[in-house]
Amino acid sequence: MVWSKTSRHARGYGAEWDRLRLQILERDGHLCQCPDCRRAGGQPLPAHEVDHIKPKAWFKSGKAQGNPDDPSNLRSVNRDCHKKLTTLQKGYRPAVRVGVDGYPIEE
Numbered sequence: 778m779v780w781s782k783t784s785r786h787a788r789g790y791g792a793e794w795d796r797l798r799l800q801i802l803e804r805d806g807h808l809c810q811c812p813d814c815r816r817a818g819g820q821p822l823p824a825h826e827v828d829h830i831k832p833k834a835w836f837k838s839g840k841a842q843g844n845p846d847d848p849s850n851l852r853s854v855n856r857d858c859h860k861k862l863t864t865l866q867k868g869y870r871p872a873v874r875v876g877v878d879g880y881p882i883e884e
């Protein structure tokens with residue numbers, strides 16, 4: 778992986794985000810808050826990442842209003858769940874097992 782000097786900062790992630798991230802993880806008890814993990818009967822996976830419930834892009838495009846980094850728009854997620862959520866947000870359909878590019882999609 779190639780690290781860009783500016784990308785992390787340009788995307789709005791810095792010391793402030795690191796602090797916010799820890800705050801959200803504490804709030805959620807370091808447990809994944811994704812729909813799958815929150816489903817009744819399931820044991821939530823440990824969370825190490827923080828996800829925007831409404832993607833930041835929505836705020837830029839005007840689809841969502843307010844501050845994307847407000848704690849009400851943030852939730853703790855497990856790394857694998859985060860990947861799954863991001864995939865869904867990009868418009869892949871969960872009912873499809875394998876995408877057109879051959880990438881497997883978990884149900």
Ligand SMILES: [Zn+2]
Nearest residue numbers: 809811814858
């Ligand atoms: Zn989860």
